[in-house]
Amino acid sequence: MNILNKTILASASLLLTATPAFADDPAKLFSGSVSFGSILDRGMQIAFYLAGGVCVVFIIMGGYMWMISAGDPSKVKQAQGTLTWAVIGLVIILLAVVILKVITTFIGA
Numbered sequence: 001m002n003i004l005n006k007t008i009l010a011s012a013s014l015l016l017t018a019t020p021a022f023a024d025d026p027a028k029l030f031s032g033s034v035s036f037g038s039i040l041d042r043g044m045q046i047a048f049y050l051a052g053g054v055c056v057v058f059i060i061m062g063g064y065m066w067m068i069s070a071g072d073p074s075k076v077k078q079a080q081g082t083l084t085w086a087v088i089g090l091v092i093i094l095l096a097v098v099i100l101k102v103i104t105t106f107i108g109a
Helices: 003-016 036-067 073-107
Strands: none
């Protein structure tokens, strides 16, 4: 079977097995009132996700730095510092999320 036949077969199978996208109704996005609290809540969610992603990237970078250090004590110490501060940052982010959830639960927001 040549490459053209394989391409046609793959395209046909994808077209025949396609399912509809169940997207949300755009009218619902702007219905109701938008409060300052909902905007702040969404902003905090985005900020926490971004900060968590940055911490994970730094953990990966620290691990990579440790692997390529080739036993050089100064490079290993630098990698350990990167890993330490990345984990500390991740713990602070998680604690901030928990504290904010507890506070919002108690004030009934």
